[in-house]
Amino acid sequence: MNVGDYMKSVKKLFKIKKNEIYNLASTDELFIKAMKENAVFQYENCIDYKRILDEVAFSPYKITTMEDLIRLPFLPTLYFKRHKMFSVSEKKLLIKATSSGTSGLKSEIGFDFFSLINGLNMVINVTRFHHLLSLKPVNYLIFGYEPTSENKTAISKTAFGFTFFAPALSRSYAIRKTKEGYKLDLEHMKEALIKFSKSKTPIRTIGFPAYTYFLLKKMKDEGIFLKMPKGSMVTLGGGWKQFYTQKVDKEDFYKLVEEVLGIKEDYIIEFFGAVEHPILYTDCREHHFHIPAYSRIIIRHPDTFEPVADGMPGIINLLTPMVRSVPLLSIMTDDIGIIHNEKCPCGEPSPWLEIIGRVGIKDIITCAAGAEKFLKEQE
Numbered sequence: 001m002n003v004g005d006y007m008k009s010v011k012k013l014f015k016i017k018k019n020e021i022y023n024l025a026s027t028d029e030l031f032i033k034a035m036k037e038n039a040v041f042q043y044e045n046c047i048d049y050k051r052i053l054d055e056v057a058f059s060p061y062k063i064t065t066m067e068d069l070i071r072l073p074f075l076p077t078l079y080f081k082r083h084k085m086f087s088v089s090e091k092k093l094l095i096k097a098t099s100s101g102t103s104g105l106k107s108e109i110g111f112d113f114f115s116l117i118n119g120l121n122m123v124i125n126v127t128r129f130h131h132l133l134s135l136k137p138v139n140y141l142i143f144g145y146e147p148t149s150e151n152k153t154a155i156s157k158t159a160f161g162f163t164f165f166a167p168a169l170s171r172s173y174a175i176r177k178t179k180e181g182y183k184l185d186l187e188h189m190k191e192a193l194i195k196f197s198k199s200k201t202p203i204r205t206i207g208f209p210a211y212t213y214f215l216l217k218k219m220k221d222e223g224i225f226l227k228m229p230k231g232s233m234v235t236l237g238g239g240w241k242q243f244y245t246q247k248v249d250k251e252d253f254y255k256l257v258e259e260v261l262g263i264k265e266d267y268i269i270e271f272f273g274a275v276e277h278p279i280l281y282t283d284c285r286e287h288h289f290h291i292p293a294y295s296r297i298i299i300r301h302p303d304t305f306e307p308v309a310d311g312m313p314g315i316i317n318l319l320t321p322m323v324r325s326v327p328l329l330s331i332m333t334d335d336i337g338i339i340h341n342e343k344c345p346c347g348e349p350s351p352w353l354e355i356i357g358r359v360g361i362k363d364i365i366t367c368a369a370g371a372e373k374f375l376k377e378q379e
Contacts, residue, residue, distance in 0.1 A: 016030075022348040023349055024350045038321035043060045052075070069296065078334075085327055095110070122280060122294050132269070138169060138231075140163045141205045143208050144159045145175045159207055162206045174188070174211050189215055190215060190218070202230065202231035203228055204232065205233070209238070209247075216257060233263070237273070274333065284348055286345050288352035296320075310341040316337040338354045
């Protein structure tokens, strides 16, 4: 059987219509078939993955139900920080991305053409659904790393990719490359906001919410209150990382955005994802991360790793058949979350994920490692 035969259901899943992306009931059967196809491919083309499945006597050929996917061995994100696992020749990897930037252990993930096409189809559907695509030019403010040939972090690549959702008139970066390395320059971002507030061109921000919050708080303390052009958006991604203990309530964050920038809550959007699970989770108008058809999420008990009931907290296990080049089928994160199955006021039928914390936060080194040092330089 050739690769094309393996991946028919995967292709079909990532080509579903825009209005079906949050209808899990209608895509359950297709999702299971897609996971089976990808699992078989990984098993036959990645020696390490075959060994992992053989050690627990799990046969990917016998996947037929969601219960089988629950039993599919998961790989923790830390595993990819210590091991490279590719299921195709590295020569076929068109893009490589790492999970960390300035220091620490890094996951290195590669995407072949097939995986990138799946991702492109997903991004187009999700961004169209959430009305993020526009032909009107905008000024981008990226609260993250300025991209360079040396910076291969997924977060910098994702942020740069975001600037193609609408034509970029300009791009301003909070963490800029200097002769001494990366430096956080919030003053530069403040000056850019003041400048763009006098223009008719909308702005869009993207990046770490911690940096966005620290800048807006600084501006409020300095008595700087702006009115950004109509159509401006504040979008957030990458999480609070080691600033998690300083995380503020969303309601307080939204009030600060409106107070300092004049941008209302309806135009504040948050994303969730991981280099080891490159699915785009975009919050709804109620700021809930609904599970898209491209993935499924299992919340597991931290001691037994058995699934917990909806509404109960546990460790987040992410599933997707998107990537062919690396066995990313079932990933165990270091995040703690809850699946909510109650009806959301936004009207979308799929359950939604609430992220409530991290496991061993003091020991986790992420792509924002070193950010605290950057911030001290702003004082």
